[in-house]
Amino acid sequence: xxxxxxxxxxxxxQGITGKQGSFHFKQMRAFGTNVVAGVAPGKGGxxxxxxPLYETVQEACEHHRIDATVLFIPAAFCKDAALExxxxxxxxxxxxxxxxxVQDELIIVNRAxxxxxxxxGPNTFGMASWKCKLGILPNVAFSPGxxxxxxxxxxxxxxxxxxxxxxxxxxxxxxxxxxxxxPGSSFVDMLKRFEVDPDTKCVxxxxxxxxxxxxxxxxxxxxxxxxxxxxxAGKSAPPGKRMGHxxxxxxxxxGTYEGKVKALTAAxxxxxxxxxxxxxxxxxxxGRP
Amino acid sequence: MKCFEFMGKEIFARFGIPVxxxxxxxxxxxxxxxxxxxxKPVVIKSQVLSGKRGKAGGIKFADTPEExxxxxxxxxxxxxxxxxxxxxxxxxxxxxxxxxxxxxxxxGAAKAPVVIASAKGGMDIxxxxxxxxxxxxxxxxxxxxxxxxxxxxxxxGLRGNLAKEFSDxxxxxxxxxxxxxxxLVEINPLVVSGDHLIAADAKLTIDDxxxxxxxxxxxxxxxxxxxxxxxxxxxxxxxxxxxxDIAIMANGAGITMGTLDMIQLFGGRPAxxxxxxxxxxxxxxxxxxxxxxxxxxxxxxxxxxGGITRCDDVANxxxxxxxxxxxxxxxxxxxxxxxxxxxxxxxxEVGIDAYRDMxxxxxxxxxxxxxxxxx
Numbered sequence: 001x002x003x004x005x006x007x008x009x010x011x012x013x014q015g016i017t018g019k020q021g022s023f024h025f026k027q028m029r030a031f032g033t034n035v036v037a038g039v040a041p042g043k044g045g046x047x048x049x050x051x052p053l054y055e056t057v058q059e060a061c062e063h064h065r066i067d068a069t070v071l072f073i074p075a076a077f078c079k080d081a082a083l084e085x086x087x088x089x090x091x092x093x094x095x096x097x098x099x100x101x102v103q104d105e106l107i108i109v110n111r112a113x114x115x116x117x118x119x120x121g122p123n124t125f126g127m128a129s130w131k132c133k134l135g136i137l138p139n140v141a142f143s144p145g146x147x148x149x150x151x152x153x154x155x156x157x158x159x160x161x162x163x164x165x166x167x168x169x170x171x172x173x174x175x176x177x178x179x180x181x182x183p184g185s186s187f188v189d190m191l192k193r194f195e196v197d198p199d200t201k202c203v204x205x206x207x208x209x210x211x212x213x214x215x216x217x218x219x220x221x222x223x224x225x226x227x228x229x230x231x232x233a234g235k236s237a238p239p240g241k242r243m244g245h246x247x248x249x250x251x252x253x254x255g256t257y258e259g260k261v262k263a264l265t266a267a268x269x270x271x272x273x274x275x276x277x278x279x280x281x282x283x284x285x286x287g288r289p
Numbered sequence: 290m291k292c293f294e295f296m297g298k299e300i301f302a303r304f305g306i307p308v309x310x311x312x313x314x315x316x317x318x319x320x321x322x323x324x325x326x327x328x329k330p331v332v333i334k335s336q337v338l339s340g341k342r343g344k345a346g347g348i349k350f351a352d353t354p355e356e357x358x359x360x361x362x363x364x365x366x367x368x369x370x371x372x373x374x375x376x377x378x379x380x381x382x383x384x385x386x387x388x389x390x391x392x393x394x395x396x397g398a399a400k401a402p403v404v405i406a407s408a409k410g411g412m413d414i415x416x417x418x419x420x421x422x423x424x425x426x427x428x429x430x431x432x433x434x435x436x437x438x439x440x441x442x443x444x445x446g447l448r449g450n451l452a453k454e455f456s457d458x459x460x461x462x463x464x465x466x467x468x469x470x471x472x473l474v475e476i477n478p479l480v481v482s483g484d485h486l487i488a489a490d491a492k493l494t495i496d497d498x499x500x501x502x503x504x505x506x507x508x509x510x511x512x513x514x515x516x517x518x519x520x521x522x523x524x525x526x527x528x529x530x531x532x533x534d535i536a537i538m539a540n541g542a543g544i545t546m547g548t549l550d551m552i553q554l555f556g557g558r559p560a561x562x563x564x565x566x567x568x569x570x571x572x573x574x575x576x577x578x579x580x581x582x583x584x585x586x587x588x589x590x591x592x593x594x595g596g597i598t599r600c601d602d603v604a605n606x607x608x609x610x611x612x613x614x615x616x617x618x619x620x621x622x623x624x625x626x627x628x629x630x631x632x633x634x635x636x637x638e639v640g641i642d643a644y645r646d647m648x649x650x651x652x653x654x655x656x657x658x659x660x661x662x663x664x
Contacts, residue, residue, distance in 0.1 A: 075498065101470055101499035102395055106429045109400050138596040138626070153543020158626075159594050159647075179542055181397040181472075208543060212398050233546035236553040237562075244527040244542025244564040246498070247397060252415045273554065275547055276648060 002129030002173040003193040009067040010036045021072035031139045032131035036064045057088040068092035070134045079104035094134040095121035105182040119184025124176035125154040145170020148194035151206035163279045172200045179245030187217035202227050209234030210248045210255040218263035228269040229281045290495045291338045295378045297491030304461045307487045311380030320361030321354040323379035333360040336376040337369045338512040345369045388478030402427045408445040410478035433463035454486045470499030523576040526566035533558025535658050536586035540598045548592045557655035560584045574606030590654040595626025604635035619657045623650035
């Protein structure tokens, strides 16, 4: 099992014929994702690598049951493409694109909330469950197993999930919330899903400085029955400096590393000092050598 | 992108927010002329992208054009929080009866803009008592309706014409947030002068991701260091200078932060944050390495988890820079993932050892920096 999507999910790709879209479409299909349709304005009615193309998301939805969509769309056009997917009634929308203006993100995530759609991203690697990858996580990193992973950062996830996979510990689902200031989903949203997913035995949370998503997560972790291992990046970051991600900044004394570690530790999560310690802690929790 | 105060005030004026009479000048002579035009006592304000200008002596008063020239000359020769003053704003001196605080910014956690207001302005908002601060979250689909603006005015205790002017200013601030893609619109202090309000300061931060559609706002990078400007010009994704002696490159914001943390935990001092991005290729990576060298580090530490980024591209870039420019300091590379074997082989040919293990590599980088060895 997994959260949000599984091997039976039908997936749409918006921007499937673009450079990024076409490359990652092939990677997603190689992973086992059931890509049933693509949207490429001006190319509707054609096939792309055997996948039918449509002019609009609405048109694709008239021909297929669509469970999730992945956007490979330039930042300037993402608001429209995301709203298109929301209005068409798609419930899981993954936005890979970075540098989307904050004003656009506010419109996207608030409209999604009204229509009860889950936004993963923006500025994320997406997510993966067994045989269903939505986004750009390297295929080799993932393996099926009992650990749920939710993260704000991509490469750090590859690092940690890769090391879990290397020692034979697989994942139920791996979810990237994205590094932006206004992410569509929060740690809490995903922890809730992992908590009720019968196959998830333990959750790894990969956070970073800035915002208060980790503090909110800590509040929820207090109520969880499953153990949580956390790693947080940005201990050495000076205040007021944006560390790559738009959301990774200590502003007005808020969003510090120390504050987050304190909140998570108090909530009963195990906080790893180094990324490689995450694996050791998960091994111990699962009773593996 | 942070805007200078004078830029913020120009935008305020365009949207109908009252600001003091004045203009930005570059020389003491022009300051005198501006003061003469205003014809009243003036204030000379250093234009730098930093707060606490008053405490640093970057704000002075003058009663005559001659005094204005003198004050401007002094301010133009100083640095505020390490930033040299290149411009001053000459403005009419206001009669101040009280100072308010008002700002609109984006609350990422609430996924909403938030209005922050206080009847006690003039000082940093974080130094204020929570009880004195009014926070109102906005619905992006409603924006800031007039009734909400009036309610904020009421909550900070304003009545009569001041309440009317306050809600009008607040509505206009929201228009700026919305139309100019601002992340922060702040007035501190918003001055009560008789029965009127006037924005004595303007802090405006424009969303970097939206600059492409705000072309009428001039680009400002004076809060960046020289190396940061070089990095930006070279198209290096994301770069922050930190002042240590171990220059660092990694791919991805999270792993870059994690790398800096590890270096620091092992007792080293990171020179910079550099997220070289994904799939940058040989040429982009070579440019990034030259930026690392520009900091004159004792050691270069490269941490690559190859996904979209190919290890052989990074190795080729390093080999190229080493051949063309020479690398006068030790290079420690940790490299795993896509095309790892090829990358390791290429590095070996130019005498650079690559590690698979992040911990060993980071410890090695710190040890080399402490020894200060040359290559």
